[in-house]
Amino acid sequence: MKKLKVAVIGAGSISDEHLKSYQNHPDVEIYAVCDLNEERAKRKGAQYGASKIYVSYQELLADKEIDAVSVCTWNLSHAEISIAALDAGKHVLVEKPLCKTVEQALLMQDAVKRSGKLLQVGFVRRYDANVQMLRSFSEKGDFGEIYYAKASSIRRLGNPGGWFADVERSGGGPLIDIGVHMIDLCWYMMGRPKVKSVSGNTYRKLGNRAHIQNLSYYKAADWDPNLNTVEDLANALIRFENGASLFVDVSFSLHIKEDEGSVKLYGDKGGYVIDPSISITTENHNTIVSIVPQVDHQGFHGDSAFQNEINHFVSCVQTGRQPLSPVEDGVEMMKILCGIYESAAMGKEVYL
Numbered sequence: 001m002k003k004l005k006v007a008v009i010g011a012g013s014i015s016d017e018h019l020k021s022y023q024n025h026p027d028v029e030i031y032a033v034c035d036l037n038e039e040r041a042k043r044k045g046a047q048y049g050a051s052k053i054y055v056s057y058q059e060l061l062a063d064k065e066i067d068a069v070s071v072c073t074w075n076l077s078h079a080e081i082s083i084a085a086l087d088a089g090k091h092v093l094v095e096k097p098l099c100k101t102v103e104q105a106l107l108m109q110d111a112v113k114r115s116g117k118l119l120q121v122g123f124v125r126r127y128d129a130n131v132q133m134l135r136s137f138s139e140k141g142d143f144g145e146i147y148y149a150k151a152s153s154i155r156r157l158g159n160p161g162g163w164f165a166d167v168e169r170s171g172g173g174p175l176i177d178i179g180v181h182m183i184d185l186c187w188y189m190m191g192r193p194k195v196k197s198v199s200g201n202t203y204r205k206l207g208n209r210a211h212i213q214n215l216s217y218y219k220a221a222d223w224d225p226n227l228n229t230v231e232d233l234a235n236a237l238i239r240f241e242n243g244a245s246l247f248v249d250v251s252f253s254l255h256i257k258e259d260e261g262s263v264k265l266y267g268d269k270g271g272y273v274i275d276p277s278i279s280i281t282t283e284n285h286n287t288i289v290s291i292v293p294q295v296d297h298q299g300f301h302g303d304s305a306f307q308n309e310i311n312h313f314v315s316c317v318q319t320g321r322q323p324l325s326p327v328e329d330g331v332e333m334m335k336i337l338c339g340i341y342e343s344a345a346m347g348k349e350v351y352l
């Protein structure tokens with residue numbers, strides 16, 4: 001079989017997960033790497049054996065050899081690059097969030113329909129083995145009707161700065177960066193119910209905390225102590241038309257003792273925890289029981305989830321199958337995220 005020629009656009013931190021996983025795939029050739037920063041593109045290209053290096057994504061997309069692209073740029077350009085790629089006849093794997101606004105999301109959906117090409121959204125949490133296992137238990141009815149979910153991802157000191165802290169390039173702070181993973185994961189596990197309304201709050205109280213000393217944390221490449229236009233903390237209550245609800249809170253910065261992460265879903269026959277480590281609680285013979293599935297990784301395992309995501313993308317391209325995380329789900333997520341920002345700005349619940 002002819003190898004699939006792929007290109008990665010945006011050669012920053014997350015591109016390594018894409019490039020490593022493509023490199024491991026026997027049916028893929030890493031053909032090109034593109035970044036606005038030529039040095040970075042050249043370094044990544046050399047590391048993963050790409051034959052072509054581009055600084056302009058337009059020039060890359062004009063290259064007829066390329067079958068598919070991963071879009072790993074700032075959120076600002078996800079829509080523009082993905083639409084151009086689809087129109088140039090390439091299949092697209094775009095990092096989360098799908099884009100910055102609902103309008104952009106709908107244009108991306110139109111481009112998928114128009115081009116007949118595939119777009120997979122990089123909702124990597126869906127591709128984790130534990131998530132797929134629990135999803136199959138759920139589909140077999142083990143948890144009954146899931147009516148409540150609760151997700152939290154709280155960083156004590158974790159505003160990465162750079163483009164992440166620039167609302168123009170990111171679209172927002174922890175809500176659009178981390179909240180998108182939490183909300184999508186719960187929504188997917190709940191069976192993608194139709195959203196009725198959202199009520200959210202965002203806070204900008206602590207800033208980027210550039211003054212903090214004696215404690216290291218991840219900083220984006222173009223970190224600037226003076227640039228921060230995003231929220232520190234967001235919370236939201238999401239109501240679904242089937243009566244189910246989801247509560248979520250996420251932060252870049254909060255006066256909490258240590259980082260916390262939890263994802264929990266509750267049904268009328270049983271409940272389960274995904275983060276920080278999987279467990280199930282149910283009833284058996286009039287007794288409450290807790291079950292700990294014996295699996296390779298009790299918590300989220302990034303490397304294998306990214307490998308599964310890339311394997312799935314390649315397989316969908318080869319077979320024409322619809323991806324597990326299609327553009328429609330990216331659109332729905334943008335409606336929820338933008339609805340939460342709108343609700344927070346207006347100080348009231350927003351009906352979608």
Ligand SMILES: NC(=O)c1ccc[n+]([C@@H]2O[C@H](COP(=O)([O-])OP(=O)(O)OC[C@H]3O[C@@H](n4cnc5c(N)ncnc54)[C@H](O)[C@@H]3O)[C@@H](O)[C@H]2O)c1
Binds near residue numbers: 011035124
């Ligand atoms: N799935 C995950 O868990 C996960 C984790 C981290 C980041 N991400 C997503 O991946 C994307 C990139 O994040 P990152 O952490 O790698 O950021 P990064 O800053 O490390 O890298 C982004 C790169 O994109 C390049 N770039 C920006 N605009 C470009 C353009 N128009 N053309 C070519 N190159 C361009 C930048 O020069 C930079 O090198 C974001 O959308 C982010 O939300 C996803």
